[in-house]
Amino acid sequence: MTASGGNDLPGPANADRPVGLRSQLIGPEFVGVRHPDLASVEVDGETVLFDSRQSRLHRLNHTASTLWVCLDGSASLDEIARDIAEVYAADPTRVLGDLLQVVRRLVDEGLLAEADANENAVRGT
Amino acid sequence: MTAPIPVRSKQGGQCHPGSTNPSDQEEALSREAALPILVAAGVVFAVGFVWVMLVGSYDEYAAVLIGAGLTLLTVPIARHASRVEQWPALSGVLMVAMLLRMGGSIARYVVAYGTYGGVADASTYTHVASSHYHAFRNFHLFTPGTGVFNGLVPWLDTVIYAAFGPTEVGAFLIFSWFSFVGSYLFYRAFRIGFPSGDSRRYAVLVFFLPSLLYWPSSLGKEAWMMLAIGLSCYGLARSVTRRPGGFVSLLAGIGGMLLVRPHLALIFLPAAFFAFLLRGIQPGARRRPIGRIVGIVVLVVSSLIVVSKAQSYFGIKTLDVQTVTQQLKTTRYQTAEGNSAFNPPNAQSPLGFPEAVVTVLFRPFPFEAHSVTVLVASLEGIVLIGLTVAARRRLARLPRALRESPYVIFAVLYTLLFIFAFSNFSNFGILARERVQMLPLFLVLLAITPAAEPLRPRIARVLSGRPSQPPARASAEPKKLPRYRDAVVNNSNSRRVHRTQTRYLSVGLYRALGFHFDVVVGGSQTDELKRSIEWAFDGLVTNDPPTHRYRLTSFEHDGLIRVRIEQDGRKIGDAVPLDRVATILTSDLNEKAIASRPDKLNLHAGAVTLRGRAMLLPGPSGSGKSTLTAALLSIGCGYLTDEAVSVDLETLEVEPYQKPLSLAPRSLAALGHGEWPPFDWIDPEMVPATYIRPSALSGAAPVRVIVFPKFEPGSPTLLSPMHRAEALVELATNSFNFVDHGGRWLEPLKRIVIASSCWRLATGDPGRAASLLAPGS
Numbered sequence: 001m002t003a004s005g006g007n008d009l010p011g012p013a014n015a016d017r018p019v020g021l022r023s024q025l026i027g028p029e030f031v032g033v034r035h036p037d038l039a040s041v042e043v044d045g046e047t048v049l050f051d052s053r054q055s056r057l058h059r060l061n062h063t064a065s066t067l068w069v070c071l072d073g074s075a076s077l078d079e080i081a082r083d084i085a086e087v088y089a090a091d092p093t094r095v096l097g098d099l100l101q102v103v104r105r106l107v108d109e110g111l112l113a114e115a116d117a118n119e120n121a122v123r124g125t
Numbered sequence: 126m127t128a129p130i131p132v133r134s135k136q137g138g139q140c141h142p143g144s145t146n147p148s149d150q151e152e153a154l155s156r157e158a159a160l161p162i163l164v165a166a167g168v169v170f171a172v173g174f175v176w177v178m179l180v181g182s183y184d185e186y187a188a189v190l191i192g193a194g195l196t197l198l199t200v201p202i203a204r205h206a207s208r209v210e211q212w213p214a215l216s217g218v219l220m221v222a223m224l225l226r227m228g229g230s231i232a233r234y235v236v237a238y239g240t241y242g243g244v245a246d247a248s249t250y251t252h253v254a255s256s257h258y259h260a261f262r263n264f265h266l267f268t269p270g271t272g273v274f275n276g277l278v279p280w281l282d283t284v285i286y287a288a289f290g291p292t293e294v295g296a297f298l299i300f301s302w303f304s305f306v307g308s309y310l311f312y313r314a315f316r317i318g319f320p321s322g323d324s325r326r327y328a329v330l331v332f333f334l335p336s337l338l339y340w341p342s343s344l345g346k347e348a349w350m351m352l353a354i355g356l357s358c359y360g361l362a363r364s365v366t367r368r369p370g371g372f373v374s375l376l377a378g379i380g381g382m383l384l385v386r387p388h389l390a391l392i393f394l395p396a397a398f399f400a401f402l403l404r405g406i407q408p409g410a411r412r413r414p415i416g417r418i419v420g421i422v423v424l425v426v427s428s429l430i431v432v433s434k435a436q437s438y439f440g441i442k443t444l445d446v447q448t449v450t451q452q453l454k455t456t457r458y459q460t461a462e463g464n465s466a467f468n469p470p471n472a473q474s475p476l477g478f479p480e481a482v483v484t485v486l487f488r489p490f491p492f493e494a495h496s497v498t499v500l501v502a503s504l505e506g507i508v509l510i511g512l513t514v515a516a517r518r519r520l521a522r523l524p525r526a527l528r529e530s531p532y533v534i535f536a537v538l539y540t541l542l543f544i545f546a547f548s549n550f551s552n553f554g555i556l557a558r559e560r561v562q563m564l565p566l567f568l569v570l571l572a573i574t575p576a577a578e579p580l581r582p583r584i585a586r587v588l589s590g591r592p593s594q595p596p597a598r599a600s601a602e603p604k605k606l607p608r609y610r611d612a613v614v615n616n617s618n619s620r621r622v623h624r625t626q627t628r629y630l631s632v633g634l635y636r637a638l639g640f641h642f643d644v645v646v647g648g649s650q651t652d653e654l655k656r657s658i659e660w661a662f663d664g665l666v667t668n669d670p671p672t673h674r675y676r677l678t679s680f681e682h683d684g685l686i687r688v689r690i691e692q693d694g695r696k697i698g699d700a701v702p703l704d705r706v707a708t709i710l711t712s713d714l715n716e717k718a719i720a721s722r723p724d725k726l727n728l729h730a731g732a733v734t735l736r737g738r739a740m741l742l743p744g745p746s747g748s749g750k751s752t753l754t755a756a757l758l759s760i761g762c763g764y765l766t767d768e769a770v771s772v773d774l775e776t777l778e779v780e781p782y783q784k785p786l787s788l789a790p791r792s793l794a795a796l797g798h799g800e801w802p803p804f805d806w807i808d809p810e811m812v813p814a815t816y817i818r819p820s821a822l823s824g825a826a827p828v829r830v831i832v833f834p835k836f837e838p839g840s841p842t843l844l845s846p847m848h849r850a851e852a853l854v855e856l857a858t859n860s861f862n863f864v865d866h867g868g869r870w871l872e873p874l875k876r877i878v879i880a881s882s883c884w885r886l887a888t889g890d891p892g893r894a895a896s897l898l899a900p901g902s
Binding site: 038039040041043044046047048050052055057059 | 851
């Protein structure tokens with residue numbers, strides 16, 4: 001499960017990334033929500049995200065794309081990990097570990113916010 | 126579409142990045158396929174050779190070995206030719222042509238000894254060779270009766286006997302190979318001397334015309350003369366196009382003619398002299414007085430030697446009109462023997478010359494044949510008439526070709542002089558054999574490219590230096606700019622030429638995507654500038670009225686020619702060297718073209734078409750997209766652009782932006798266009814697509830294949846499928862305007878990649894990469 005690094009696009013870019021959520025503090029109880037300024041498209045099971053604030057593109061592989069769809073602010077990572085483990089007949093603990101890695105990276109890239117703190121994250125505070 | 130199809134997973138729709146590389150598979154398959162063929166050929170040869178040894182004589186099995194040796198000798202020549210010409214099939218064409226000549230040689234041998242019972246020139250040569258080859262083996266190479274100057278053909282035959290033993294069939298094969306090399310030299314001369322000609326048609330004609338396969342494929346003078354005339358033509362073509370080594374080949378070829386048939390040199394030299402003189406007035410020609418003087422000296426000295434030799438050959442004291450007339454009468458008398466004798470026309474009268482043309486080119490007609498050989502010759506005459514009639518559209522463009530190429534002038538003059546001289550032959554059998562020495566040059570005229578190819582007239586016009594014809598709608602008033610041609614305007618914007626009245630000349634109307642413009646040129650180098658722009662922007666010509674104007678003003682600065690470039694009064698280049706103007710102009714034009722299509726997806730990419738569908742080649746500068754585009758054009762793909770692709774997001778069609786390709790001269794050389802630049806007034810890094818292939822320009826086409834190239838010197842060619850999501854990201858990364866539209870264009874981009882197969886290409890060999898991307902083009 002991977003989320004590729006961002007591709008910088010030619011054109012104006014905002015160098016200030018949204019900061020406010022320390023990704024290392026994210027745990028199983030974290031409830032994430034996709035940043036509203038992102039545009040996305042699904043292509044052959046993978047997802048391409050466009051972050052207009054930074055003029056960057058991100059590519060999520062098939063499993064990360066599944067996670068991305070689930071990050072709608074209604075479920076914690078622990079709940080999502082159990083659902084995914086059930087669908088893929090995998091070990092929930094291992095799935096959760098993978099999810100945490102991906103979510104932390106998505107948070108670092110400014111693509112994901114905590115559901116309750118969404119408004120602050122958007123403002124970059 | 127023969128472009129690569131991605132390997133799909135069971136789930137469908139996905140490319141597998143880890144799949145096996147197709148180029149490796151192709152190489153492996155090629156090796157696997159070639160090995161059994163080589164083994165089978167080796168076994169067949171070994172069995173055949175043993176069989177010939179058991180049932181035949183030394184003459185025959187030595188000939189088998191010589192035939193095999195000549196075949197092996199031809200392989201590297203054919204491969205080299207194929208590489209030089211960037212025509213993969215040429216090696217096969219040459220090998221087949223060589224083998225057919227070997228077959229023609231056997232046929233000649235059988236006819237000489239089977240049909241005519243050995244009453245042939247070859248038996249005389251064989252007699253001399255049989256008598257003297259032992260002396261030759263002791264290095265007594267000039268025994269009485271075998272001197273080179275007494276008869277080159279028997280001398281060469283004796284050398285062959287000394288080297289390989291007494292094998293007359295082997296000598297037939299070696300002489301046949303001489304004629305094959307001669308044909309190849311004719312082909313190369315055509316390619317060099319008449320680059321806009323239809324080279325593939327000429328190749329088919331000169332390599333496979335039955336007369337040229339049969340008559341010179343024999344132990345005889347025709348084979349040697351084919352080699353000598355071919356070498357002379359090759360040298361002449363190089364000389365008139367200012368390539369090195371031309372005079373050496375020319376002199377060697379004329380020398381070869383002198384040793385066997387000096388009267389052919391007498392025909393060759395006036396035609397060559399005239400063509401050489403005219404090279405100086407060719408438009409765009411470099412003025413090199415020393416080369417011109419050397420050429421004239423070479424031709425004058427050659428002419429004196431040829432005249433002297435011809436006098437000796439005919440046994441006359443002076444070569445003047447009277448003795449020539451007398452000699453023609455003698456020829457008429459001497460050849461009027463046998464069943465094939467006829468009453469020849471009088472080429473010296475105005476009414477008789479057309480009949481002489483028909484006689485020398487096409488006769489005998491079938492009803493005039495009285496032997497099998499002459500009947501076959503008559504059938505070929507009918508085929509030649511058919512080819513000539515079918516080539517009437519090509520022949521209609523002869524005046525243009527004459528203006529364009531001194532080599533075509535030479536071909537016409539040589540053909541006419543040959544007809545004049547040989548129309549006095551009054552025996553069809555001799556005439557059919559002798560005219561093979563003229564046919565390769567007559568075939569040049571049948572390989573003029575017809576007018577159907579839309580861009581060739583423009584190139585020919587540029588080459589001929591004639592003023593451009595105004596397009597049909599050129600009389601329409603431009604929307605914003607005053608129309609003027611040859612108008613005198615005050616060039617107040619130029620500091621260096623201020624207070625002068627500069628005369629500007631309109632070059633033409635052009636379109637770069639949605640940017641419509643015209644170009645006017647003026648100053649001290651108006652003609653060179655005009656031709657340079659016409660040459661480079663051949664693919665952008667339009668009839669639409671312009672809304673913008675580029676004005677180019679040439680002037681002298683510190684003894685150098687410089688050009689000031691302005692667009693609608695805004696200076697975009699000052700003191701630009703003449704041969705950099707097209708580069709600067711194109712660079713500015715790219716920006717304007719991209720800006721003119723804000724609602725389309727504009728990509729930094731090359732694009733070609735293959736069977737009506739577009740292949741995109743996106744990549745940053747230096748990724749090799751222009752070179753790969755050029756390689757794809759060379760093998761038959763259509764040209765859309767090499768720099769800025771504009772894709773309609775509804776129809777997914779690529780709009781042509783047929784700017785000149787931005788190619789380093791070494792890239793062209795790697796693709797086999799080693800003689801670049803052809804003229805010194807053009808920008809050497811701006812190559813019109815029609816130079817690479819005259820009919821290369823293509824109409825709009827929908828995107829169906831996307832290849833992301835990466836040129837790495839020395840790298841093997843690797844083509845790997847890409848996931849479409851990855852391709853989408855790469856497309857957006859190589860877009861000029863995706864960011865302006867952001868998330869709204871993700872869905873249109875998805876449509877493009879879903880409609881296409883997507884590939885990543887690493888290569889150090891653009892030619893090979895092109896063959897892989899567009900196999901069978």
